[in-house]
Amino acid sequence: MSRVTLGLSGLFGGLALGACSLITEFGECQTDQDCAGAGAGMVCGADKQCVPGAGTTTGDSSSSATTVEPTTTTTASTGPGTTTIDETTGGTTEAITSSSSSGGGPVACTKHSECVAAFDEDHLCGKAGECVSALTTECQQLVWPDNKPSDKVVFLGSVMTTTPPFDTLVVPLQNAVQLAVEDFNNNTDLPGGYKIAWIACDDKGTLENATAAATHLTDVVGTPAIVGPVFSELVIGLAPHAKMTGTLFMSPTATAKSISTLDDDGLVWRTISSDVYQANALADRIPLMMPTPKKVAIMYKDDAYGNGLLMDTYARLMAKAPGIKVATQKYPNPVTLPPDQLMNAYATAIASAWGAMGQHPDTIVLIGTTEVTDLILGFMLAASAENPPPIPRFVVSHGAVPALPAMVAKAGMPATQQALIAVSEGVAPVIFDPMNFANFNVRYKIRFNDQEPITASSLSYDSAMVVMLGMAGVPDGMDIDGKNIAATISRMVDKMGTAVSFGEVMPPALTFIKKARNILVTGGTVDLRGVSGELDFDLKVGEVRTNVLGWGLDPDANDMNVGVLDPKRMYVLNPVPATDGTWMDLP
Secondary structure (H helix, E strand, O other): OOHHHHHHHHHHHOOOOOOOOOOOOOOEOOOHHHHHHHOOOEEEOOOOEEEEOOOOOOOOOOOOOOOOOOOOOOOOOOOOOEEEOOHHHOOOOOOOEOEOOOOOOEOEOOOHHHHHHHOOOOEEEOOOOEEEEOOOOOEEEEEOHHHOOOOOEEEEEEEEOOOOOOHHHHHHHHHHHHHHHHHHHHHOOEOOOEEEEEEEEEOOOOHHHHHHHHHHHHHHHOOOEEEOOOOHHHHHHHHHHHHHHOOEEEEOOOOOHHHHHOOOOOOEEEOOOOHHHHHHHHHHHHHHOOOOOOEEEEEEEOOHHHHHHHHHHHHHHHHHOOOOEEEEEEEOOHHHOOHHHHHHHHHHHHHHHHOOOOOOOOEEEEEOOOHHHHHHHHHHHHHHOOOOOOOOEEEEOOOOHHHHHHHHHHHOOHHHHHHHHHHEEEEEEOOOOHHHHHHHHHHHHHHOOOOOOOOOHHHHHHHHHHHHHHHHOOOOOOOOOHHHHHHHHOOOEOOOOEEEEOOOOOOOOOHHHHHHHHHHHOOOOEEEEEOOEEOOOEOOOOEOOOOEEEEEEEEEOOEEEEEEEEEEEEEEEOOOOOOOEEEEEOO
16 A cells, blocks of 8 residues: 555544444443443443443443444434434334233234323334334434324324434434424414324435335335435435335435436435536536646545446546546445445545646546545645645535535644635535525524524425425325325426415415415415425426536635635526536626
């Protein structure tokens, strides 16, 4: 391994990029497995601390708890009625059918209240007419409307990757789903007075966990619709499940082009546009950079999103700018390797893309998600080994754009931070309506203790709201299932229908919710404009078509070392059915 590779491995050791954390001493935990690093016989106790198991002693009884990063993350701020799973009481990845305390078989039920009375508020009457726990290892939050278990509810599920290192990007998306559910319940209901109960699940970025979560929601609980997953690879992997169970999946952020052609019986939808547009925007941006790039390296994550976007971007760039030398370098998906192996793999990939002294790319394109920011810091470390350091320009795909400010902060040294602000940019589909997002931003901050929502939160809010309005519009006497929800969504894209903007928030209520609900319940049609923009779904493929923004970083007015995202340009698409467009600078 080269000196550059070894040096990068050392850097990554301090970046905490791993897919999970090994808990040592008496740290916080979620499962007994989390305590493996604390010594033989250690288990996860009721207070979420690693403690000695039965018959186990420790060498230092005075050891105090060590604060560590947990291996699973729930929403940053839980709302009324939220229940967090207690791993010590038996949350599992398999269906939990609750037995009576007398040791008999499963408890039959017809109402949720019967199961709450027999067990606790984590229980409900499942799809099979038996009392089940709503909570599993993956599904760790149950939110009843108005903080009260009710028999008059329809369950909405969400499956998102809230585990580190993706938590900073995805937890705000999950929070937005919770806000949408609360907004709906506080302002209207489904016909018959039914409200929405919500179960939130963490897939940890793997198809195995996503499948376990989806199976619990659909087969055990009986949810007709799920918001998520957030990653393309998981959406593609769950398409057969959607078709088999008749469940509607609405992903807020999965952009892979191949999702448009899934065999899903029209049950997989998304509130973000396909990568077919982002690939063209990304490829068309590179030749316009000044000075014109001469040597470009494209780093891409080895998953459906990275591989698909790489292929289309590379093909168009070679066709549009044959004079630019382009090399590609794959790196592993963060969830596929343990932390030490992952860091070594990243270091090797960076060293390969960086090349020998004097042969470095002047522009590096990174196609991935939040892990991209640590790869950029790795390139900066490689550059610092030379004098003067050959600082390249960095262009990231939409999955990493929200994390650019955090990357600048993580760089630490003022000179490096200022350099990164100057040389970093990204492209992303338009995902916010300025007026509607401004109102959403205020409400989100108030609801979640002054936290800032990332712009992608608009997509998950819209995803949840569209699904709930779709439930409301199912004709009386018909089942609220995936097919019927999809049929209702087809009545939300009528340009001749009543215009409904998610910015209609006249006090004291969010008036747009009841307005849209009442029109749909009576068989009418609407034209929705969400927090993310026009929700003009292509009903053949279940997705929207939007322009693409070019994002840059500006120094914060109060601190030159802090980067602030700023839209610099827009890729305006040519008329339908074109997939390309033209870059235009924004004023």
